[in-house]
Amino acid sequence: MSQTNQPITYDDNNIFAKMLNGDIPYHKVYEDDKTLAFMDIMPQAKGHVLVIPKQKAVDLADLEAEYAAAVLMTCKKVMQAQRQVFEREGIIQMQLNGAQAGQTVFHYHVHLIPSSIHELGRHAATQVESDRLADIAKQLAAVIVD
Numbered sequence: 001m002s003q004t005n006q007p008i009t010y011d012d013n014n015i016f017a018k019m020l021n022g023d024i025p026y027h028k029v030y031e032d033d034k035t036l037a038f039m040d041i042m043p044q045a046k047g048h049v050l051v052i053p054k055q056k057a058v059d060l061a062d063l064e065a066e067y068a069a070a071v072l073m074t075c076k077k078v079m080q081a082q083r084q085v086f087e088r089e090g091i092i093q094m095q096l097n098g099a100q101a102g103q104t105v106f107h108y109h110v111h112l113i114p115s116s117i118h119e120l121g122r123h124a125a126t127q128v129e130s131d132r133l134a135d136i137a138k139q140l141a142a143v144i145v146d
Ligand code: 5GP
Pocket: 015, 026, 027, 038, 039, 040, 041, 042, 043, 050, 095, 096, 102, 103, 104, 105, 106, 123, 124, 125
């Protein structure tokens, strides 16, 4: 449901669909046959990663079991890498369902944010330079255990 309580249908032109189609660039952290993990362009803390399924799901309600399982397994891999690279235990796992909850991209995704809930920056607010994201993505990808 949107802010006006209208259900949202999957839009093939959403930004994450375009990434999956190879139409726009992103900084990849990890990929397998069912999931993709990449750097959030407007991180709420350094090292903010998004994990998405290769399934056309608007939110959790649409997510098929096999993709739900695959997304969580990828989240575990990414979190392990974040803990190692940033030398911190605290990783926030966040996932917004619907515009009323603050969801802005309507392709299901999990946020993994190395931070404390008390230190979280503003949501989708400030873009970080591509070079910095590329460097972090490289560091995380290098230590992912597949
Ligand atoms: P949501 O608000 O749907 O939970 O989260 C969407 C996330 O996607 C936000 O954290 C936002 O910063 C991120 N985002 C929006 N546009 C882009 C983009 O073009 N590239 C990347 N990598 N992330 C994006």
